[in-house]
Amino acid sequence: MNSTSIQSIKQKLFTIIKIIAFPLITAGIGLEIWNIQTLTNNTQLPTFLNPILILVHFALAAHFIEAIIAAIYAPTKNQPPIKYAIYTFFVGTVGLLELWENHDT
Template identity: 40%
Template sequence: MKQFYPIIKVLSPLLICGALGVEIWTLYALQTGSPSPPLPTGLFWFERFALTAHAVEGVVASLFAKSREQSPIPYGLYTFFVGTVGLLELLEQPASL
């Protein structure tokens, strides 16, 4: 599994930034009365699920970061963008007492 970490670390931030862009576009369209982005409904649900899952992983990483001698906010943001890989890397580190 670890052989895929470099690929995931490149693709995941790109996809999360794209998902954030779609959400911003959608919110802008709702505020201005413009047409919504012309994307399939299933894609909206998928990107919202991904954003939610990554947000939860980021919060969990922030909570565990201090015990692994990491800074909580930067590591939470890192985990938000790379997803489960960041959380797994954090949990592999030994906990400090």
């Protein structure tokens, strides 16, 4: 495999991850809001959602940490920190990798 085919595969993979990550993180936020709503109304989520909720907690925490890193690092790559933090929160590690590969310093 040459360098251009690896770059092409990587670009396609990044695109697929970004397409999948956005609705999953959005659904995770929705599930978290539903969980908070059930707690305030003294009701419960269906029990089959408990393992999913654990994964959602982990994913949201990881994406939040990545967003903070992106916000701190973005100005060094001439990117707006808030915009890039929000983008990285929704796409995850791919956003950080794209930021670090940005050679417009």
